[in-house]
Amino acid sequence: MLEVLIRHDFGGFQLDAAFEAPAGVTCLFGRSGAGKTSVVRAVAGLLNADEARIVIGRQRVDPLPVHRRGIGYVFQEPRLFPHMDVRGNLSYARAGADAGPVVEMLGIGHLLDRRPADLSGGEAQRVAIGRALLSKPRLLLLDEPLAALDEARKAEILPYLERVRDAARVPVLYVSHSVAEVARLATTLVALEQGRVVRVGPATELLSDPDIAPVIGIRDAGALVTARVVRHHDDGLTELACSGGALWLPHVAADEGAQVRVRIEAQDVMLSRALPEGISALNVLPVRLSALRDGDGPGVMVQVVAGDDRLLARVTQRSAKAMGLSEGWCGYAVVKSVAVASGNVSR
Incomplete structure (x- = not known):
């Protein structure tokens, strides 16, 4: 202590x-x-x-x-x-x-x-x-x-x-x-x-609290997810398991079975009301909205829960209104695999 x-x-x-x-x-x-x-x-x-x-x-x-x-x-x-x-x-x-x-x-x-x-x-x-x-x-x-x-x-x-x-x-x-x-x-x-x-x-x-984002810096805001390395695939992707589902990232330098921390930046998370189809992004997690915070400009910082983990998403106020975002809203968080830099994955 x-x-x-x-x-x-x-x-x-x-x-x-x-x-x-x-x-x-x-x-x-x-x-x-x-x-x-x-x-x-x-x-x-x-x-x-x-x-x-x-x-x-x-x-x-x-x-x-x-x-x-x-x-x-x-x-x-x-x-x-x-x-x-x-x-x-x-x-x-x-x-x-x-x-x-x-x-x-x-x-x-x-x-x-x-x-x-x-x-x-x-x-x-x-x-x-x-x-x-x-x-x-x-x-x-x-x-x-x-x-x-x-x-x-x-x-x-x-x-x-x-x-x-x-x-x-x-x-x-x-x-x-x-x-x-x-x-x-x-x-x-x-x-x-x-x-x-x-x-x-x-x-x-x-790090996943929208109220602390102004101190962290809106552009740097992002959440930490704990995941386990499931398998390294031949196409260069690593399959991870987190509490909210599967995550696919470019090769992660950790042994299969190892636990890693993954930082997912708010600017790299997109929200969808319905399960998206025919998109290039591999990471689609079902989520529930737990908190949101209006910014000083046109943006809104949204906290969603995926399993036991919390993610942040940065969207415009226009999008938040059109999607009816409020506490309890359910939908999907979409993250491109290549959006998570190797430096944001650690032991």
Whole structure:
């Protein structure tokens, strides 16, 4: 359990954030200037907040100095010691821990004899995460660790962050303004806006909530669906089973039987009153409308339920009126297979 309460007056900006989160990866999400980094700096003890209460597990750490809080902090830049090789950087923070499991988990064994100047951005960030883990932290803080990387390096490091989430058994407080990162990694989502917590809850629940779409960003809004890999077919498609029915996607890099998370963006979901026929889209799920939210413009954000999962669809007000969309409406959600990018499917 992580318990955070931070209040601080920056003059022109008031930070008043409080939340509780279970074990796993807790993502602080919000636009630039929302107060995300200020929260993690206060948790780490780098910001002397006007008022703070920080509990990690059963240990209250806010009265403790920085070096006794037991927090591993990974910044946007790796901040490795340039005069040491990777082995030396890891040994500096090892605190008696066996580096082997961390080295293997992060895939950095072949880098041990290299200096930081000889590493790519993704490699250096993996080493920085390994160094933080080897300090045996109570909590790992990751402050937009992918922000300085290009898309190729982000794709390289995200699977390793998933390994940290699943295997390291260290609670993680992760700062991001990327919905794609949140969807892949988050157990719990804390949505921040202008220094205040707007919503807290399971990532699968909040990402599919139409009321949170303005904070997420209308164009980035989308829901998470949990599915199981059924079969890889010869035509390059992977068949998935979710609670609402079958999903067909371009090849998914996961073994048959594996569980995956699929982010389906609201802009890629079409609604139909009747079962559509003669269309190219392979994914047609029966749904029931559970909530809708009018936007500031001509759009409406619609939440529908497919089995035990919730999806979002973005439609025009004109279409919503013509289709008679209201709570309890039943119909079908249509998703093109190729609309779901490979980066939106994760373990």
